Amino acid sequence: MPANAVSQSAAHQYPRTRRSVGRARDDLRRQLTRWRAGGELVDDAELLLSELVTNAVKAKARPDKEVRVEVTLTETELRLEVADACEELPVVRHAGEWDEDGRGLILVEALASEWGVGPREGVGKVVWAVLKLTGCSTNSTATDAG
Numbered sequence: 001m002p003a004n005a006v007s008q009s010a011a012h013q014y015p016r017t018r019r020s021v022g023r024a025r026d027d028l029r030r031q032l033t034r035w036r037a038g039g040e041l042v043d044d045a046e047l048l049l050s051e052l053v054t055n056a057v058k059a060k061a062r063p064d065k066e067v068r069v070e071v072t073l074t075e076t077e078l079r080l081e082v083a084d085a086c087e088e089l090p091v092v093r094h095a096g097e098w099d100e101d102g103r104g105l106i107l108v109e110a111l112a113s114e115w116g117v118g119p120r121e122g123v124g125k126v127v128w129a130v131l132k133l134t135g136c137s138t139n140s141t142a143t144d145a146g
Helices: 019-034 040-058 104-111
Strands: 008-014 067-073 077-084 114-119 125-132
Touching (some): 008 019, 019 067, 040 067, 040 104, 040 125, 104 125
Antiparallel strands (some): 008 067, 114 125
């Protein structure tokens, strides 16, 4: 990123419960609205974040461990990071027709410009996904990370 580029980020922590998926999605939409991001970017980001947080909530970690979400917007991309306390790495599965689970990372692969996983400071992992911005994805260079 060029030295003069504007980067904005926000982070939230959630309990490892199914309700956190919707809360994370709502927080993301509000934050992107503050940053004046709109359109398809918001919809795609919500879907990506839903899948990543769902996986983190289902991860095999102690129930008292929280899920951390960090969102970073630059002039060229939106990066979503979801950290959990589970060491087990995510694996793309090809779910059967009647399977209720197993499609999340396929959606992430389809929507994200790129995605991956890395170590979390301390214990666990961070799964991230990037959406490249088109010319109309943001309408401002506001610096409110609020």
